[in-house]
Amino acid sequence: MKVLRKLPLSAALALALAAPAQAQSLVELFESARSYDAAYQAAKAQYAANKSKADQALALVLPTVGLTASSARAQVDFRADVEAPGSEYKRWFGTHNATVTASQPLFRPGNLIAYDQSKKQLSLAVTQLISAEHDLLIRVSQAYFDVLASQDSLEFVRAQKTAVSEQLASAKRNFEVGTATITDTREAEARFDLVIAQEIAAENDLRVKKLALDQWVGIQNAKPRPLKQGVELKSVMPQDPEVWVSDAEKFHPVIQSARLGLEIAALEIKRSKTSHMPTVDLQGSYGGVRNMSGTALTSTGSHVVNSSVSVVMNLPLFSGFATDNRIKETVSLEEKARNDLEAARRNVSQATRSAYFGVVSGVGQVKALQAAEASSQLALDANKLGYNVGVRINIDVLNSQSQLFQTKRDLAKARYDVLVGGLKLKQANGTLKAEDLQGINALLSP
Numbered sequence: 001m002k003v004l005r006k007l008p009l010s011a012a013l014a015l016a017l018a019a020p021a022q023a024q025s026l027v028e029l030f031e032s033a034r035s036y037d038a039a040y041q042a043a044k045a046q047y048a049a050n051k052s053k054a055d056q057a058l059a060l061v062l063p064t065v066g067l068t069a070s071s072a073r074a075q076v077d078f079r080a081d082v083e084a085p086g087s088e089y090k091r092w093f094g095t096h097n098a099t100v101t102a103s104q105p106l107f108r109p110g111n112l113i114a115y116d117q118s119k120k121q122l123s124l125a126v127t128q129l130i131s132a133e134h135d136l137l138i139r140v141s142q143a144y145f146d147v148l149a150s151q152d153s154l155e156f157v158r159a160q161k162t163a164v165s166e167q168l169a170s171a172k173r174n175f176e177v178g179t180a181t182i183t184d185t186r187e188a189e190a191r192f193d194l195v196i197a198q199e200i201a202a203e204n205d206l207r208v209k210k211l212a213l214d215q216w217v218g219i220q221n222a223k224p225r226p227l228k229q230g231v232e233l234k235s236v237m238p239q240d241p242e243v244w245v246s247d248a249e250k251f252h253p254v255i256q257s258a259r260l261g262l263e264i265a266a267l268e269i270k271r272s273k274t275s276h277m278p279t280v281d282l283q284g285s286y287g288g289v290r291n292m293s294g295t296a297l298t299s300t301g302s303h304v305v306n307s308s309v310s311v312v313m314n315l316p317l318f319s320g321f322a323t324d325n326r327i328k329e330t331v332s333l334e335e336k337a338r339n340d341l342e343a344a345r346r347n348v349s350q351a352t353r354s355a356y357f358g359v360v361s362g363v364g365q366v367k368a369l370q371a372a373e374a375s376s377q378l379a380l381d382a383n384k385l386g387y388n389v390g391v392r393i394n395i396d397v398l399n400s401q402s403q404l405f406q407t408k409r410d411l412a413k414a415r416y417d418v419l420v421g422g423l424k425l426k427q428a429n430g431t432l433k434a435e436d437l438q439g440i441n442a443l444l445s446p
Contacts, residue, residue: 023223033140036218048411050125056120060111063104070097099287106323107280111382113271124260127253134427143213145416146222150206152412157202161195161406184394191398225444241356252430258341263332272330274325278315355425362418369411
């Protein structure tokens with residue numbers, strides 16, 4: 001900051017803009033995405049709505065109270081059939097009325113069952129929010145490492161372009177002094193043109209991957225931190241796919257949602273059967289009527305208070321077979337929910353095993369590519385030496401260079417795939433948490 005104060009304003013601004021932007025870790029970008037991503041915010045709003053809807057069922061077992069009030073003014077125009085003194089008069093009178101009524105369910109088994117259902121529906125809303133968070137975590141992680149993979153690919157293509165350019169210059173020099181044919185030059189030129197095309201494609205791919213990451217996290221030109229050099233990836237633990245599948249049965253939100261759906265369907269059968277049962281309510285009212293100037297029959301003001309307490313029983317006798325058909329409907333829906341649960345178990349089990357073997361295969365692939373990288377480097381060195389002494393031709397060197405950089409690119413991407421695959425494995429068995437990103441953060445360069 002002291003340097004900026006000593007510089008002119010324009011120079012200070014130019015220096016500040018030229019400074020590299022601060023790179024973000026995976027945890028930082030995920031936290032940004034949680035407050036920005038529209039799909040996750042929609043899931044949170046849906047959870048809040050479901051929670052409020054579940055709380056509405058509490059009203060079914062609580063008392064209800066109401067107030068009714070009215071004020072009226074009427075006119076009496078009285079005329080007798082026989083004319084006599086006082087046989088004809090006209091006057092106004094007013095009436096004020098207010099009544100408080102209350103009702104408390106005493107025996108409504110359907111309401112109690114609906115209240116139990118509401119509590120399970122709230123648990124269902126929680127599992128749906130967890131699924132949304134898992135989805136966001138995977139989307140951000142995938143986009144994060146897609147950017148890193150594209151950056152590595154572009155760097156390797158540019159490094160290959162530099163190597164091919166040097167080989168092209170060498171071929172031209174050797175042709176000029178007569179130690180190589182024009183074929184070497186033409187082959188190097190063709191490979192250089194191919195690398196230029198690959199560079200253009202890699203630049204565009206990186207641009208697209210950055211746009212995708214920015215969309216998820218809400219940060220313009222996000223810069224993910226790369227992996228540390230020489231990172232060693234650990235094997236998946238525990239090394240038994242059945243353990244992962246067993247955890248999925250207990251923790252996976254999809255299975256939990258399907259299980260809750262079955263329990264809600266079973267309660268719905270019980271609720272539908274209560275339509276045959278009587279209901280009992282305790283009802284009470286308290287009210288008063290004030291006649292300000294009498295009534296139609298009297299001119300004297302009055303005040304009348306009414307109060308009552310009653311127990312009301314209602315027994316349905318016949319509903320046009322609606323209740324019987326409703327019970328049949330709920331039984332079928334329970335069978336559907338049971339099959340949905342079984343389908344969820346099978347799908348989660350298959351996805352968990354596939355994710356497990358994908359990570360195991362990825363770790364093995366990383367080790368194989370590490371060995372291939374070392375072998376490709378030795379092969380390139382040997383071909384360069386053979387080219388210099390005349391036992392190898394230029395195309396041998398170019399092919400070795402291409403193989404080396406292709407291996408480097410595949411190795412970098414394989415590392416990223418293993419890291420994302422580990423997160424997907426935990427998503428597949430339902431144990432994924434935001435804290436799991438901390439382990440990956442430790443592998444990133446500062």
